[in-house]
Amino acid sequence: MEEIKIFAPASVANVSCGFDVLGFCLGPVGDEMVIRKSSTQGVTISKIEGQDLPYDVKKNVAGVAAETLLTSYPIDYGFEIEIYKKIKAGSGIGSSAASAAGAVFGINELLGKPFSPHQLIAFAMEGESVASGAAHADNVSPVLLGGITLVRSINPLDVISLPTPKELTAVILHPKIELKTMHAREILKKNVPMEKAIQQWGNLGAFVSALYKEDYELLSRSLKDEIVEPMRSLLIPEFESLKNASLNAGALGFGISGSGPSVYALTKGMDKAKKVSEGIKKIISPIGIDFEIHLSNINNQGLKIISSQ
Numbered sequence: 001m002e003e004i005k006i007f008a009p010a011s012v013a014n015v016s017c018g019f020d021v022l023g024f025c026l027g028p029v030g031d032e033m034v035i036r037k038s039s040t041q042g043v044t045i046s047k048i049e050g051q052d053l054p055y056d057v058k059k060n061v062a063g064v065a066a067e068t069l070l071t072s073y074p075i076d077y078g079f080e081i082e083i084y085k086k087i088k089a090g091s092g093i094g095s096s097a098a099s100a101a102g103a104v105f106g107i108n109e110l111l112g113k114p115f116s117p118h119q120l121i122a123f124a125m126e127g128e129s130v131a132s133g134a135a136h137a138d139n140v141s142p143v144l145l146g147g148i149t150l151v152r153s154i155n156p157l158d159v160i161s162l163p164t165p166k167e168l169t170a171v172i173l174h175p176k177i178e179l180k181t182m183h184a185r186e187i188l189k190k191n192v193p194m195e196k197a198i199q200q201w202g203n204l205g206a207f208v209s210a211l212y213k214e215d216y217e218l219l220s221r222s223l224k225d226e227i228v229e230p231m232r233s234l235l236i237p238e239f240e241s242l243k244n245a246s247l248n249a250g251a252l253g254f255g256i257s258g259s260g261p262s263v264y265a266l267t268k269g270m271d272k273a274k275k276v277s278e279g280i281k282k283i284i285s286p287i288g289i290d291f292e293i294h295l296s297n298i299n300n301q302g303l304k305i306i307s308s309q
Helices: 061-071 095-110 117-132 140-145 181-186 194-213 216-222 229-235 239-248 270-287
Strands: 003-013 022-038 042-049 078-084 148-154 157-162 168-175 253-256 263-268 291-297 304-308
Touching: 003 095, 003 140, 003 168, 022 095, 022 140, 022 168, 022 291, 042 061, 061 078, 061 095, 061 117, 078 095, 095 117, 095 140, 117 140, 117 157, 140 148, 140 157, 157 194, 168 270, 194 216, 216 253, 229 239, 229 253, 239 253, 239 263, 239 270, 263 270, 270 291
Parallel strands: 042 078
Antiparallel strands: 003 022, 003 304, 022 078, 022 148, 148 157, 168 263, 168 291, 253 263
């Protein structure tokens, strides 16, 4: 192959009880990228549509991730990248992760797949560090591996794919205001009370168990964030009202997607997801903020190839 066009999906990270370790992949919303071989060594970004992002490879998450990969696989040619952004930067649904993961996935395909999807996570994380100020894997992992993932450790890197209950469905509300990850991280406290940490560990362990057992009631009891949500929710308009409306409409749980401003609800089945979506609309519509709502099954495939030549 000389050229590949790919779909790089959005994702939800943190998932309430799993700050910086849990994430899941979405289906209907994502970026498109075209990556082609070039006679010029290195990486160039030749086209960006949909967002005002830097063409400078050192300042673009896709460029940084791609260059990191190539330091581990020296070749005498390079790659040209086109980015068609459908995920707004600062939306909280993995915009930077889609670009970083998409770049390394596409280049790896054109190289003949010398790296496994798990190995690609480390390269994509370096791109993420440009956007958030820290190399984290909770968004890029589900994009590259599909489904729901748990980051046990980033040094050394250890990521586990978790099972997806068949009826698990996500509702994503994206209020069209920007909230940068690095700014949302700045408000977090450095120290956590032991009591809160114990509650969070219990919820995370129970959440993982619920996925394996397809126990939706246990999953619902586990979707609690005792540490981050109380602070970050203050940055999101009508957060508590949106949460109450979702839970009253039958959501299993409700929380902040990534660092916000997007929020998510998980439901058992698409019918329940539609009811939750209607409840959310009644709260967000009168505020006067533009918004999008996405309903999605958990995307167990992750990145996909649209075309190649």
